[in-house]
Amino acid sequence: AQTVTQSQPEMSVQEAETVTLSCTYDTSESDYYLFWYKQPPSRQMILVIRQEAYKQQNATENRFSVNFQKAAKSFSLKISDSQLGDAAMYFCAFTSGTYKYIFGTGTRLKVLA
Amino acid sequence: DTGVSQDPRHKITKRGQNVTFRCDPISEHNRLYWYRQTLGQGPEFLTYFQNEAQLEKSRLLSDRFSAERPKGSFSTLEIQRTEQGDSAMYLCASSHGQGRVGLDSPLHFGNGTRLTVT
Numbered sequence: 507a508q509t510v511t512q513s514q515p516e517m518s519v520q521e522a523e524t525v526t527l528s529c530t531y532d533t534s535e536s537d538y539y540l541f542w543y544k545q546p547p548s549r550q551m552i553l554v555i556r557q558e559a560y561k562q563q564n565a566t567e568n569r570f571s572v573n574f575q576k577a578a579k580s581f582s583l584k585i586s587d588s589q590l591g592d593a594a595m596y597f598c599a600f601t602s603g604t605y606k607y608i609f610g611t612g613t614r615l616k617v618l619a
Numbered sequence: 620d621t622g623v624s625q626d627p628r629h630k631i632t633k634r635g636q637n638v639t640f641r642c643d644p645i646s647e648h649n650r651l652y653w654y655r656q657t658l659g660q661g662p663e664f665l666t667y668f669q670n671e672a673q674l675e676k677s678r679l680l681s682d683r684f685s686a687e688r689p690k691g692s693f694s695t696l697e698i699q700r701t702e703q704g705d706s707a708m709y710l711c712a713s714s715h716g717q718g719r720v721g722l723d724s725p726l727h728f729g730n731g732t733r734l735t736v737t
Binding site: 515549550552553604611 | 622623659661663667677712719
């Protein structure tokens with residue numbers, strides 16, 4: 507079975523500092539896609555960043571970057587220069603290219619002013 | 620592009636009643652998903668439509684649940700004989716793509732319908 511595990515229920519970061527959110531997954535597939543989604547309080551979930559497993563280069567989107575370790579099945583999200591607007595639930599997600607996206611249980615990120 | 624719209628935003632119902640939720644995806648999106656999210660959990664996959672065809676249903680979807688997407692546009696999710704365990708946020712998401720899921724446009728989520736069964 508394919509699973510996604512986020513072991514940090516909650517993280518805090520000081521404004522302007524850097525924080526890393528962890529995610530591990532389990533699959534027997536060799537080709538798949540990984541995502542980080544952000545869910546602000548009472549707002550829609552939005553895509554933060556996407557990584558294709560066949561790409562060795564880690565994806566980056568402005569202040570957001572990932573550390574993708576395929577052998578270790580690890581996919582962490584680094585947020586640099588944290589801003590108050592980054593406060594949200596962050597979900598790691600996986601799809602092997604079939605229909606289903608599998609989400610982790612989420613990490614609540616608090617940004618301290 | 621007005622985004623994915625879900626209606627109603629909140630629904631309170633008594634155990635045993637039937638409820639129906641509606642999702643209007645982004646107009647050009649051919650893929651539509653329903654997810655269920657309970658407090659402290661990530662979204663759990665319920666079902667997937669490609670155009671009007673329902674291509675996958677989760678085992679979570681008991682025979683009390685039914686979903687449709689007539690004409691490949693809006694979708695409805697009906698829960699019959701609701702139970703307290705059905706209380707959750709029901710999320711709809713859509714995307715556009717022809718090939719492997721994951722390569723297509725990102726999932727666009729609606730605001731969800733929060734169901735409370737008393």
